[in-house]
Amino acid sequence: MRMFKAFAAAALLGSFGTASVAEDVIEAVHFTPTQVGFAQSFLRFVDRVNERGKGVVQINVRGGPEVVPNPQLGTAQQSGLIDMMNAPAGLYLEIVPEGEVFSASGIKPWEARENGGWDAIDKIYQEKGNAKLLAHVDAGAGFWLWTVDEPKLTEDGMLDFSKLVIRASPLYKQFFESLGAQMIVQPAGDVYTSLERGVINANAYPSIGYKAFGWDKFTRYRVEPGFFHLDVLISMNLDKWNSLSDESKKILNEVAIEYERESYDAIAKEDQESRAAMEAEGMKIVEMTGAGRDKFLAEAAKASWDRMKDRDPTHVEELRKLFP
Secondary structure: OHHHHHHHHHHHHHHHHOOOOOOEEEEEEEOOOOOOHHHHHHHHHHHHHHHHOOOOEEEEEEEOOOOOOHHHHHHHHHHOOOOEEEEEHHHHOOOOHHHHHHHHOOOOHHHHHHHOHHHHHHHHHHHHHOEEEEEEOOOOOOEEEEEOOOOOEOOOOOEOHHHOEEEEOOOOHHHHHHOOOEEEEOOHHHHHHHHHHOOOOEEEEOOOOHHHHOHHHOOOEEEEEEEOOOOEEEEEEHHHHHHOOHHHHHHHHHHHHHHHHHHHHHHHHHHHHHHHHHHHOOOEEEEOOHHHHHHHHHHHHHHHHHHHHHHOHHHHHHHHHHOO
16 A cells, blocks of 8 residues: 555656656556566567657556555546556456456457447446556457366266355456355455465466466366456556647557557467466366356356446447447
């Protein structure tokens, strides 16, 4: 919290100190520690912008969750405390519940731009989150369930969730509860200790960054199939975006569109390599089968849309057509 207050003070002072500077400066944060793949991906985006934007626009990265804790990211951007953030839509669904579309849909980011979906969801983020969407990055992978003990399958081939206590994020809490699991919501920084102390016996997270957190020391089983799609966004405070020069906006948009495709392929490769590395070190795979597997995937697809409709049904039908 002390770091968060310090960041707020620095942001306030910065608003006075840069008024006469022609170059646009954007203060940014990312949602994982710097060593994790998601942060490294964001830093590659930043480097691209800063190289192309010399003398026009520069992104100053303040850090990760040690600067702004994950639960506060959405409100920090909405209020203008931070200019730009790299974070999953699932971290602030209480502000923009329609962010569920990024994990629920199988559509690729550039396809959403082509069919009008991107413009539609961007408009919603502007209205509800005071946010301008720049890019849906790292979209080429999804989530996996990891367990401490070898999980059992039911007669229809579904995982027996009744014995699992899973670390949850708001994105998939309701989904796993509907399957009978017990969920504990906590930030990624608390997971290691919870696994170590036996507070949880399962974790749901992408393979990217999994070893960096050290969680593979405890969870020695990975469950197939995966579920949902990665929903990592790069977005800006709308007021800050509107204050940028046209040239700055052009550079940011160009790099964002380029990087969506690049990061899609890069994260898919990293996902495969991360899983292979853990399997080489003894990670075992448990695979759901038959009707149980089909039910699991169907419930995953249904859960996000149901929750979105419960929170705010206004845009659900429109978004269903644009994000199949």
